[in-house]
């Protein structure tokens with residue numbers, strides 16, 4: 001039987017990898033959307049919250065938790081807020097390209113896109129950043145993007161949503177470090193008064209979405225790529241959410257590094273592990289299946305069961321994500337954190 005999923009091998013024998021990324025959009029996201037917003041201080045103030053309040057608090061949080069993160073910064077935002085970008089660089093985090101203006105490359109000619117790429121690079125490098133990666137403002141490419149990134153000497157892209165593992169592009173000497181909407185804060189938390197149809201969700205609701213996704217990627221040995229926006233997740237309640245994500249990843253034994261570090265490992269062939277992780281029918285390791293069954297039974301029996309997976313079976317042969325599984329969930333005081341087991345139960349039906 002072929003292995004249904006081949007996980008990378010992570011440094012230090014960690015069961016899975018993770019990167020915290022921050023798209024530092026600030027005012028430029030509003031101006032890129034509509035140039036007339038440049039003269040609307042109320043609109044722009046939503047983005048200004050990022051460098052004014054969020055970035056210092058996020059840097060403090062990352063220092064306290066010992067995490068190095070990746071910040072994708074539009075060049076024009078860096079010109080507006082050089083002190084914030086310098087603070088990110090000085091703290092040892094990665095700064096990478098996020099357009100010069102916040103304009104999708106799909107809307108630009110090749111010449112315009114090339115000019116954007118070089119203006120952004122020049123700006124970020126003049127502030128001390130070693131830029132090796134690119135995240136498009138729209139998570140999308142034009143027909144020229146990969147050529148231009150290669151010509152500019154960049155080594156990785158973080159734009160596509162087609163995997164939970166970093167991989168090498170076949171057509172270009174670039175590594176892809178994939179992203180996802182599910183682990184992006186914007187679909188969950190974004191609110192702007194141009195529409196009142198989308199309501200604001202609580203950190204608890206979003207955690208119910210994120211935790212099983214993170215745990216699922218961990219069980220598969222993949223790469224957890226979270227995307228935060230300082231103006232969105234730098235609000236106090238969501239800073240606590242970021243911290244919760246970090247402590248959960250750390251408790252689960254994740255290797256946490258910047259996207260540039262992930263890309264460098266992949267480029268050196270160090271993440272192309274052939275570790276067969278599937279130890280049971282279906283794609284989850286046996287110990288995880290046991291945990292899911294136990295949690296499922298407890299939920300059915302008591303109704304009060306938490307999302308906490310029980311301890312791994314003591315007979316497990318080797319360390320697995322489940323054994324490193326998050327113990328921090330024992331303390332989400334007052335939060336039941338119960339998430340639906342239905343999808344995994346359906347998978348169990350395959351077993």
Ligand SMILES: [Zn+2]
Pocket residue numbers: 023024025029098102137
């Ligand atoms: Zn952006």
